[in-house]
Amino acid sequence: MTTPDPALALVLACSQFTRLSTRRADVGVASVPWRITSTLQRRGEMRLSEIAAHEQVSRPTATTAIQRLEAEGIVSRRRDPQDARSSLVDLTPYGLTRLTAWRESLTASVAELLADIPEEDRTTLEEAAGILRRIIDTSEGTSPRA
Numbered sequence: 001m002t003t004p005d006p007a008l009a010l011v012l013a014c015s016q017f018t019r020l021s022t023r024r025a026d027v028g029v030a031s032v033p034w035r036i037t038s039t040l041q042r043r044g045e046m047r048l049s050e051i052a053a054h055e056q057v058s059r060p061t062a063t064t065a066i067q068r069l070e071a072e073g074i075v076s077r078r079r080d081p082q083d084a085r086s087s088l089v090d091l092t093p094y095g096l097t098r099l100t101a102w103r104e105s106l107t108a109s110v111a112e113l114l115a116d117i118p119e120e121d122r123t124t125l126e127e128a129a130g131i132l133r134r135i136i137d138t139s140e141g142t143s144p145r146a
Contacts, residue, residue: 014132017113025102025109032057033065037074037091037099043140045090047080074098 004012022031035055040046046054052062066089069075074095080086091099114122 021106021109021113024112025105032061033069033074034099034102036062036065037069037095037102040075040089040091041096041099045088047083047086047088049086051089069095072098 036051039054052059075089076092077087077089080088
């Protein structure tokens with residue numbers, strides 16, 4: 001087996017680590033609704049079409065996820081004042097509470113995975129996470145919501 005390109009190796013490792021840590025956290029929620037919730041927390045109110053494009057899912061998939069999240073009180077929708085045919089979706093205070101609890105569970109899962117690695121490796125991973133966050137923020141043209 002050939003060694004993958006370093007960029008591909010990074011993408012694959014990040015993806016596999018995300019799936020592993022999410023499985024171990026056992027939060028009982030599909031990833032799309034929580035990705036959407038995280039995106040709303042970071043970016044603020046968005047149109048459904050923007051959510052679908054940002055999360056790289058079909059509009060029907062985004063619609064189903066938003067309907068579920070809305071039924072659970074995690075997001076709310078309001079008419080878009082710029083386009084009466086569209087609605088804007090935002091995270092509710094309850095949704096932020098749920099997102100925080102999900103992240104705490106995920107943090108505990110990752111902490112278990114990292115427990116036995118040397119401190120130097122943990123420091124390297126923290127630095128890498130910071131670099132990736134800057135790349136994401138720059139590429140998306142966003143900064144985290146206050």
